[in-house]
Amino acid sequence: MEDKDIVNLYWDRNERAISETSAKYGHYCTNIAMNILNNRQDAEECVNDTYVNSWNTMPPHRPVRLSAFLGKIVRNLSFNKYRHEHRLKRGGYEMSIILDELNEIVSDRENIEDNVIGGELVKAINKFIRTLSDEKRYIFIRRYWYSDSIKTIADKCGHSENSVSVELSRIRKKLSDHLKKGGYDI
Amino acid sequence: MKKEKLYDLLGDIDEDLIKAAEEPPVKKPKFTWVKYAAAAAACIAIFIGAGVLYRYSDDMSITSDTGMPTASGETPPLPIETYASSVSTESFTIPPVTEVSVPENNDISAETTAPSAGTSSAMNTEKTVSDALLPEKAETEVTYPPFATDNYTSSSNMIRLASAEYPEMPQYPGGNENDDAAYKKWSDAKKILRDQPAGYDEGFDEFFKNSTLIFLKGTETNNRIYSPLSLYMVLSMSAEISGGNTRQQILDVLEHDDIDVLRSHAHSVWQANYMDDGMAKCTIATSLWMNDKLSYNKDTIERLAGNYYSSVYSGDPASYEYNKLLQDWVTEQTGGILKDKLSKNTMSPEMALTIASSVSFKGKWNEEFSKDLTGPGTFHSPEGDTECDFMNKEAFGYYYWGDNFSSVSLGFEENGKMLVILPDEGITPEQLLYDEQVMSYMTDPDKYNYNKYLTINMSIPRFDVSSNTDLTSGLKKMGVTDAFDISESDFTPLTEDPGAVLSKAKQNIRVIIDEDGCKASSMTMIAYVGAGEPSGDYVDFIADRPFIFEIISDTGLPLFIGIVNKP
Numbered sequence: 001m002e003d004k005d006i007v008n009l010y011w012d013r014n015e016r017a018i019s020e021t022s023a024k025y026g027h028y029c030t031n032i033a034m035n036i037l038n039n040r041q042d043a044e045e046c047v048n049d050t051y052v053n054s055w056n057t058m059p060p061h062r063p064v065r066l067s068a069f070l071g072k073i074v075r076n077l078s079f080n081k082y083r084h085e086h087r088l089k090r091g092g093y094e095m096s097i098i099l100d101e102l103n104e105i106v107s108d109r110e111n112i113e114d115n116v117i118g119g120e121l122v123k124a125i126n127k128f129i130r131t132l133s134d135e136k137r138y139i140f141i142r143r144y145w146y147s148d149s150i151k152t153i154a155d156k157c158g159h160s161e162n163s164v165s166v167e168l169s170r171i172r173k174k175l176s177d178h179l180k181k182g183g184y185d186i
Numbered sequence: 187m188k189k190e191k192l193y194d195l196l197g198d199i200d201e202d203l204i205k206a207a208e209e210p211p212v213k214k215p216k217f218t219w220v221k222y223a224a225a226a227a228a229c230i231a232i233f234i235g236a237g238v239l240y241r242y243s244d245d246m247s248i249t250s251d252t253g254m255p256t257a258s259g260e261t262p263p264l265p266i267e268t269y270a271s272s273v274s275t276e277s278f279t280i281p282p283v284t285e286v287s288v289p290e291n292n293d294i295s296a297e298t299t300a301p302s303a304g305t306s307s308a309m310n311t312e313k314t315v316s317d318a319l320l321p322e323k324a325e326t327e328v329t330y331p332p333f334a335t336d337n338y339t340s341s342s343n344m345i346r347l348a349s350a351e352y353p354e355m356p357q358y359p360g361g362n363e364n365d366d367a368a369y370k371k372w373s374d375a376k377k378i379l380r381d382q383p384a385g386y387d388e389g390f391d392e393f394f395k396n397s398t399l400i401f402l403k404g405t406e407t408n409n410r411i412y413s414p415l416s417l418y419m420v421l422s423m424s425a426e427i428s429g430g431n432t433r434q435q436i437l438d439v440l441e442h443d444d445i446d447v448l449r450s451h452a453h454s455v456w457q458a459n460y461m462d463d464g465m466a467k468c469t470i471a472t473s474l475w476m477n478d479k480l481s482y483n484k485d486t487i488e489r490l491a492g493n494y495y496s497s498v499y500s501g502d503p504a505s506y507e508y509n510k511l512l513q514d515w516v517t518e519q520t521g522g523i524l525k526d527k528l529s530k531n532t533m534s535p536e537m538a539l540t541i542a543s544s545v546s547f548k549g550k551w552n553e554e555f556s557k558d559l560t561g562p563g564t565f566h567s568p569e570g571d572t573e574c575d576f577m578n579k580e581a582f583g584y585y586y587w588g589d590n591f592s593s594v595s596l597g598f599e600e601n602g603k604m605l606v607i608l609p610d611e612g613i614t615p616e617q618l619l620y621d622e623q624v625m626s627y628m629t630d631p632d633k634y635n636y637n638k639y640l641t642i643n644m645s646i647p648r649f650d651v652s653s654n655t656d657l658t659s660g661l662k663k664m665g666v667t668d669a670f671d672i673s674e675s676d677f678t679p680l681t682e683d684p685g686a687v688l689s690k691a692k693q694n695i696r697v698i699i700d701e702d703g704c705k706a707s708s709m710t711m712i713a714y715v716g717a718g719e720p721s722g723d724y725v726d727f728i729a730d731r732p733f734i735f736e737i738i739s740d741t742g743l744p745l746f747i748g749i750v751n752k753p
Contacts, residue, residue: 028208067208068201075197083190097639099189101582102196106187118191122198129203134211141207144196150639156210162597165582165639166553186187 003066010058017058018051025067029074035147036078036095037085046081050074075145094149101168102144105176106186121184128178132171139164140171343478344501344508348491350472353379353457357464372463379457380741386454387743389441391629393418394744396439398619400660401693402749405616407568409651411695411748415459415739416545417657419470422452423494423541424669424688427486427680432668439664453493458741466601467548468739471519472496475512475533475540477503486680504535512542519544539680547737547745549598555579565647566731567752568614574753576645576730577699585725586637588623594642594727595631602745605631606646607734608727615734615749628736628744645728649753652696661691697735697748 001020009017029050033043050073063069082095129137139157142148150168154161179186356375359368394414401412418440425436425445433445442448461468474490476482478500490496497515501508512533533540555577563576586593593607605628609618618624627634658670668674669688737746 063201065201065205068204071204072197072201076194079190079193079197097582099193100641102189102192106189106192108187108189110188110191118195122195125196126200126203129199137203138207138211141199141203144193145199145204145207160552160597160603161584162552162595162603163599166597169553169582186192 006066007058007062010055011062018055021051021054021066021070025070028067029070032071032074032146033078035149036075036082038094039085042081042085043078046074046077049077053077071146075147095147098144098147101172104172105179111186117184117186121179121186124179124182124184125175128175131178136167136171139167143168343505344499344511345478347476347482347498347500348487349497350491350495352462352495353460355379355460355462358466376461376463379460382454382458383450386451386458387741388451390414390418390455390743392441393439394629395625396664397660398747400663401655401657402616402619402747405749405751406614407751409653409748409750409752410655411651411653411697411746412655413545413693413695413746414744415455415470416543417693418455419452419472419494419545420541420543421666422448423472423474423490423496423543426489426494427539427677428669428675429678430668430676432674432676433679435666435668439661439666449489449493455743456495459739459743459745461601461740466550466599466740467546468601468745469519469546470495470543471546472541472543473515474498475503475508475537475542476500477538480538481681481683483680483682503533503537503540509533512540516542516544519546538683545745547601547739549601552597552599553579553581560648563645563647563730565753568732569752572752574647574649576647578643578645580641580643582639583642584637584639585642585727586627586631586634588621588627588636590621591618591624592727593627594644596646602737602739602742603631605734605736605738606727606729607736608729608731609733611731615732615751618734624734628734628747630742631738632742641724643724643726643728645726645730646699647729647750647753648699649750650696650698651748651750651753652694653748654692654694657691657693695746695748697737697746 001024006017006020006024009020026047029047030043033046034040037043037046050070053073054070061069079095086096129140132140135157139153142153142156143150148156150161150164154164157164159167354375356368356372359372397414397417398412401417402410404410421436421440425433425440425442425448428436437443437445437448440448442451456470459468459470472490472494474487474496476499480500482500487498490498499508499511501511503509556579559578560575561578562573564571565574584595586595590610590613591607592610593605595603595605597603607615607618607624607628609615662670666688668676672687675687732749732751735746735748735750736744739745
C-alpha cells in the first residue's frame with residue numbers, strides 16, 4: 001500500500017492503518033528500536049507505542065515521508081527507554097558506544113542554553129550533513145540516526161569495519177569544527 | 187551539552203536526509219585519502235626462489251647440498267636454483283610491475299651494462315616511509331647488483347622465452363570525487379579480479395597452518411617472517427614443472443589432488459590478490475630463469491606464463507649480464523629493499539634453473555598514527571630490555587582476545603589489514619602458534635567471535651625486521667622429499683635433461699613499519715596483563731614484548747606472518 005493511502009486510513013480513523021503500518025514498516029521500526037535497546041521485548045514495546053503515537057498524531061498531522069515520521073517516533077521512544085534502562089544498568093551496549101562517540105563533539109556538561117539553541121543547532125547540523133558526500137552522509141546518518149552498528153554499516157557500504165569507524169571519526173571531527181566555527185560552543 | 191541531548195537533537199534532522207539514508211548510495215571512492223600524506227604505510231615485497239636442480243652425467247652419483255659435485259673428474263651437474271626471499275616494508279616506492287623491455291629480436295643484452303664507479307651507492311641509500319609516500323620517481327633508480335664482477339664471464343646470449351601479461355588495472359580515480367566514469371572503470375576492473383570461482387582458495391588455510399608452524403619454529407630470540415602466499419606460488423610452479431611422485435608430494439603439501447585444479451586455483455589466487463592502482467599495491471610476480479644449455483618444453487613454459495603470470499628467461503648463469511638481469515628483476519619487484527640479501531642470491535655457474543617470485547605489498551593505514559605521539563619506550567625482548575620508538579594512538583576499533591592472547595586489527599586503505607597479536611605474559615609467540623584459538627583467529631579474523639568494539643589505547647613499536655629462512659628442511663618435513671633426491675626427482679614436464687634435483691630453497695623477508703619525523707613524546711607504558719573480555723569500554727593494548735603480526739590481503743589471504751622479538 002502506498003504511504004499516502006496508509007495516512008488516509010489514519011485520517012479516516014480506520015484501524016487497518018495500524019496493521020498496514022506494521023506490515024510495511026514494522027521491520028524498519030523494530031530495527032531502529034533494536035539498534036538502540038538491543039532487547040527484543042523492549043523493542044517490540046516501543047514499536048507498539050509508535051503505532052499508538054501515530055494514531056494519536058494523525059490527524060492532525062499528515063506526514064510527507066511516513067517512514068521518517070515513524071522512525072523519528074520509534075527512535076525517540078526507544079532512546080527514552082534506553083535512558084531509563086541505562087539508569088538501571090541494563091542493555092543497550094551499542095548505544096553507549098554511540099553516545100561515547102558523540103561525546104567527542106560535546107562537552108558533556110549541561111548548559112542552561114542547550115534547550116534554547118536546540119532548533120538552531122539542528123539547522124547547523126542539517127547544513128553540515130548536506131556538505132558531506134553521499135556515502136559519508138549515509139554512514140553518518142546510519143550511525144547517529146538509525147544507530148546502526150559499525151558492522152552493519154560496513155556490510156551495507158561494502159567497506160571494512162575499520163574504514164567505517166575511521167570515516168565516522170573524521171566526520172565527527174569535521175562536525176565539531178563546523179559547529180565551533182558557527183559559534184556553537186557545546 | 188550532554189551527549190544524550192546531542193543524540194536527541196540528531197533525531198530532528200531533516201526527513202529527506204533520513205529517507206535518503208534508507209538505502210546505501212551508489213558507491214563512490216573515498217577521497218579523504220591523500221596520496222602522499224605521511225602516515226604509517228606498509229610495503230612488502232617478496233622474491234622467492236627454491237633450490238638447485240642438477241643435470242648430471244650417468245656416472246655421477248653424489249652431489250653436495252650446495253649443488254657442487256662431490257665426485258671429481260666428472261661432468262659438473264647443472265643446478266636449478268630457486269631463491270626464496272621476501273620483503274615487507276613501508277620504506278620504499280615499489281616501481282610498477284612491468285615487463286623487462288627487450289628489443290624485437292629478444293636479445294636483451296643491450297640493456298645490461300657493466301657497473302660504473304659510484305653507481306652502487308644508489309643501492310646503499312636507506313629510505314624512510316616518508317620516501318615511500320613521496321611521488322614516485324619517473325624512473326627506477328640505477329640498481330647495479332652489489333656483487334663483484336670479477337667472478338663472472340660476459341655473455342650477451344640472453345633470451346626471453348615468455349612474458350607475463352598483467353591484467354589491466356586502472357588507476358584509483360583520486361582527486362575528482364565526481365568522476366563517476368573513472369570510478370566505475372576502476373571499480374569494475376577490481377570487481378573482475380576479485381570475482382573468482384567459489385573455493386579458489388580451498389586448501390590454503392591448511393597449507394597456511396601447517397607451513398607456519400614449521401617455518402616460524404625456532405624463534406626464541408630472533409625475528410622471523412614467513413610469506414605463505416609467496417611459498418604457495420613457488421610450490422605451485424614447482425608442481426607445474428615436475429612429474430610423477432615429485433609432483434604429487436608438492437600437491438599434497440598444497441592440499442590439492444590435481445594439477446589442473448591447482449593451476450586454476452593459483453591463477454585465481456594471483457588475480458584475486460592483484461592490486462596496483464596507484465593507491466594500493468599487492469602484486470605477485472614470478473619468473474623462471476633457465477640455463478641456456480638446458481632443453482625445455484615449450485608447452486610448460488607457456489603454461490607458466492599463462493597461468494602463473496610468469497616471465498621465463500634463458501641465459502648463461504655464469505655471465506655477469508644474466509645475473510644482473512635477475513638482480514634487476516628482483517630489485518624492480520621489491521623496490522630495492524632486499525639489496526643486502528640479493529648479493530647472496532646470485533646464480534651459480536652450474537645453475538640449470540631458478541624460480542624467483544616476489545610479493546610486494548604497500549598500504550597506508552586507514553587511521554594514521556600521529557607522529558607527535560610517537561615516543562621512546564622499553565621493549566622487553568627475550569634478550570633483555572631494549573629501547574625503541576612506539577607509535578601511539580587512541581582509537582575506536584575492534585579488540586580481540588583469546589585464552590592466551592589479545593589482538594588488534596590495523597586496516598590499510600582498500601588493501602587488507604595487519605593483525606598484531608600479543609601473547610599473554612609468560613607465553614611466547616611461538617607457543618601461541620600452537621593455540622587453536624589463535625590459529626582460528628589468524629585464518630579468518632572476521633568470523634572470530636571474541637571481539638568487542640571499544641576505545642583502544644594502542645602502543646606498537648615501529649619495527650624493521652627481516653629474516654632469511656632456509657626452507658629446505660621445512661619442505662622435507664612437510665613431505666617434499668623426492669624433489670631433493672636426485673634418484674627420485676622428476677622434472678620431465680619442463681626438461682628432458684635428466685638428473686634435475688632441488689637443492690636450495692630460501693626465503694628472505696623484510697617488513698618495516700615506519701614513520702618519519704618523530705618528535706619525542708614521553709608515553710606512559712602500561713602493560714596489559716592477561717587476556718579476556720575487557721570489562722569496560724576502554725582497553726590498553728601495549729605491544730612492548732614479543733608479538734606476532736600477520737598481514738592479510740584484501741581478499742583475506744595471509745601474505746606475511748612474523749614474530750617480532752627485537753623491533
